[in-house]
Amino acid sequence: MIELIEKIEGEAKLDFSFKDGKIDFVDIEFMTARNIEKILQGKTALDALVINPRVCGICGHAHLIATVQAIENCYENLEISKKAEIMRELTLNFELIQNHFKWFYLTMRPLLGKKQEILKATYPSQLMAKAIAVFGGQYPHTSYAIVGGVVSDLTEMDLIKVNHYIDETIKFFETNVVKADVEEFSACDKVDNILNTSGDLPDILREIKNKEYLQHGKSYDRFIAFGENSYFTKGKSLKTIVTQNISIDYVKEQENLNSLAKNVTYKYKYYEAGPLARAMINKIPLVKDAHRRYGDNIFSRIIARVCEIEQLLNHSKKLIQELDLSEPSYIEPAINIENLTAKGQSAVEAARGSLIHKIELEKGIIVNYEIITPTQWNLCNGTRENPGVSQKAMIGLQEVKTAELVFKTFDVCSVCTTH
C-alpha cells in the first residue's frame, strides 16, 4: 500500500507492506532530484556560497555555514576572528530554533490531534528570522558569511535588537510551550515533573501516554553527530555509551535503486541524527531521563527537539555577551583562492542533524562537491534484512497513520535530501 507523505517540505513516497496486520516493511522513495552537486562542478569556489544555501530554503543557513567552512578547510592556517565565529554560530542557532517551533506547531501537534495553530508557529520563527536578518540582511538565504569571516559590522544597537528578539522568544516559550520559567525548565531532569505542568509540550506528551504510543518509534538506539561548536560536541552514542572519536572518513554514501536520494552510513551502519542524537551525546539530563524510561521513541524525540529550543536560546544569550565588537569581522585569507588546489570538508549541526560538505578545488575551481544532508541519515532506504533508521522505527506498527506520526518525529526534509 502506497502512502504519500506531504508536509515534510517536499514529498516522499512511503510504500507499506503488511503481514498479519502489522507493517513488515516500508520502502521510502524520493521522486525528485535537482543534481546540485553536478551544477557545482566547474564553477568557481565562491559560487558555492550562492548556490548551496539554495539546496534548502528550510535550513539554507546551515548549508551556507557548511560551505564556507568547507572552503576555509581547504586553506592551511586560515584565521577567523572570534567575533565572526560567534556570529556564525548565533545565526545558525536562530535557524535551528525557528525550525523547531515550526515543526512542533505545524506538524507535531496536529498529528497528535491538536488544532493547527499557524500563528504560534510563525510568531517565534519570525522573531528568530529577524534576529538572523540583523546579522545577515535577510532570512531565508542570507549570504553574509564569506571565506575569512562575515561581512557585517555590528553595532551595540544591533545587539540590543537581537537580545530583544531572543527575550521575546523566551517569553513565548514560557507562556506557551511549557508554562514555566526557562531557568526552571532548564534545571528539570525528570520527565514526570514536565508531565505535571501545563503548556503545549506537556499537553502532547500526555497525549502520547494516553494514546499508549510509548512503544512507538523505537529504532537502533544508535546516534551520531559530527558538528562541533561552543555548544554541540561530536560523537556517537550506542545504547547510551558515548564515544567522541569519530571521523568523517568513515561516512559513506550509496546509490539507491528505488529512490533518487542516496543512503548514508557510518562504518556501514545506519545512525540516527538530530536533536535526540545531540542530546544523548551532550547528556542533557531531561532527555536522558526520557530515554531511560521510554527508549529512543517518539516521546524522546519530541522532548529532545523542544528542549533544544530552550538550550539554544539560553546559550545564545551567553554567546552574545562574549562578542567583542572591536574585533575584525573579516580577515583576508593569505592566499588568493585562484591559486588554491586542495580538499576540504566541514560538518555542522543543522536542525535535523549533521550536515556534511566535502569540496575539492583545483586552482579555485570546484572539481568535486559532495553534500550529505541530515535527512539522508534518518531516511535511509535500507533492505528488509537491514532497514534504515526511520524504516526500523515504523516496522511493527499496525496503522499507516501512526507510522506517519513516527516518520515525522524525525522532522524529515525531502528538499535537502533531493539535492
Add this chain to the structure above:
Amino acid sequence: MSDTLYKTLSTRVNELSKLPKMDDQKSIPDLIKENGFSRREFMAWAGGVTAMLALPASYTPLIAKAAEVADRLPVVWLHMAECTGCTESLLRSASPSIDSLIFDHISLEYQETIMSAAGWQAEQNLENAIEKYKGRYILMVEGGIPHGEGSHFLTIGGHGKTGEQSAIDASEHAAAIFAIGTCSSFGGVQAAYPNPTNATSLSNVTSKPVINVPGCPPSESNIVGTLLHFLLYGTLPALDAYNRPKWAYGLRIHDMCERRGHFDAGEFVEQFGDDGAKNGYCLYKVGCKGPYTFNNCSRQKFNEGTSWPVQAGHGCMGCSEPDFWDTMGILHEPLANRLFHTSFGGLGSDATADKIGLGLLTVTAVGIAAHAALSAVKKPKE
C-alpha cells in the same frame, strides 16, 4: 491618478464582494479581529500597501476593502523543483501580520508545506480546488520545472504525474498565474549550467500568460503585493520584458540604494572588513550587482523591514535576474566592463527600462566605467 481609475477599481472590488466566500463561517475582517488587530492597525497596514503599489493615500480604504474580499479568489500554490525558500519567506512575513493572516486563510486549499491533509487526500484536494474554483483561482507556482526529457526528475503524487503535467493542468483554468521566485520565473538554481534536470520556467511550459515575481527568495511584500494588485485591478499589472510587475521591479536596486550616495561620491568598500565597510560605503567593488538588478529590496527590505543584504554589508547578487547563477558571477568581484549576457541580444533587463531608467542607466554606465578604472589600483591580492 484620476477618478476614472478609482471608479474602475471600486467597481472591481464591488463585483468581487458579490462572489461567494471560501468559508461561509468566517470573513477576513473577523479573522483579523480574532487575531488581535484593531481596525486602526488594519488601516495602517492598508496604507503601507497603498504606498507600495504606488497609489495615492486616498486609495487606502479601497485597498482595505480589496483585502477584505481576498477570500473570493482562492490561491492554489504548487511546489515544483525548489528549496521551499519562497514559502519560508512568506511564512516569515511580518510578525503574525495581516499579510500572512490573509494569505494563509485564502491559500490553505492546496499548499503542501502547511496544509493539514496529506498524500492521496492532498492530491484529491488539488483536483477539487481546481474544479470548484474553475476560472476563479489564482495559481502560484514555486520552483523550476524539469521539462521534457528531464520531467521524470519531478514526479508528484500517487499517480506518478510529472510536475510539468501538474503545472500545465493547474494553469489551464486559473484566473491569473504567478511564478513565485526565480526558479519558477526563470528556472532557478537547478537550471544553472549544465542544467542536469532540464529545469525551466513556468512560462515555458504553459501557453497562458505568467506574471513573474522573481527573487531568491522574493520578499513577502512582493508576493502579497502582486496578489492584492490582481484583486484590485483584475488585469495584469504593467510588466517589463521579463514579465515582472513594474511597481516592484521597475527600478534597479542601485537606484534607491541607501549606499548610493557613497557610490556617487566614489567611496567604496575595497575589501570586506576595511574602514569603508565599517563606514557603510558602496559595495560595488566587492561584487554588488545592484546596478544590474531590478527589484525593490532597497525600499521594502526583508523580514518586516528588518534589513536587507546591502544593509548587512554584502553586495546584491542579482537574484531576481534570469540565470544570475551563470551570468552575474564572480560573487565578490564587480562585473565592471564585462558584458552581462542575457537575452535580447545582451541588452538584458536594461532593454526594459523606461525613459527615466534609460537616463539612469547612462549615468550608471559612466559611473561604473570610471570606478572600474579606479578598481585597477585596488591592492592586488597576495
